Amino acid sequence: xxxxxxxxxxxxxxxxxxxxxxxxGCCHPECAVGCTGPSNSDCLxxxxxxxxxxxxxxxxxxxxxxxxxDCLED
Numbered sequence: 001x002x003x004x005x006x007x008x009x010x011x012x013x014x015x016x017x018x019x020x021x022x023x024x025g026c027c028h029p030e031c032a033v034g035c036t037g038p039s040n041s042d043c044l045x046x047x048x049x050x051x052x053x054x055x056x057x058x059x060x061x062x063x064x065x066x067x068x069x070d071c072l073e074d
Contacts, residue, residue, distance in 0.1 A: 030055035 010018035014026035019035050019042070027035035031043035032055075039054075046055035051063070051071040059071035066072065 028055065030057060 009021055010016065011022055011026065015029050017027035017031050017034050018025045019027060019037060024038075026038065028038060028040040028043060030040045030047050032045045032047040034044045035042045036044070040056070041053045043055045046069050048055070048057050048069070049059050049066070049071050050056070050069050051060055056071070059066060063071045063073055
């Protein structure tokens, strides 16, 4: 059986993804496909990279190894 995912209709001011239909319910811009809250650690999947529990646009300084989207320290 296939999984069915229902997303709310986002407020027009949200950057495309939301967890609630109000402007307060917008996902963080680093989220790729949706979220459970407003923080960059609430993303269902990261748009670029993941450092610890948070989605980020680039791996932080001191990180020179990546495993797919995950930023890893040497």
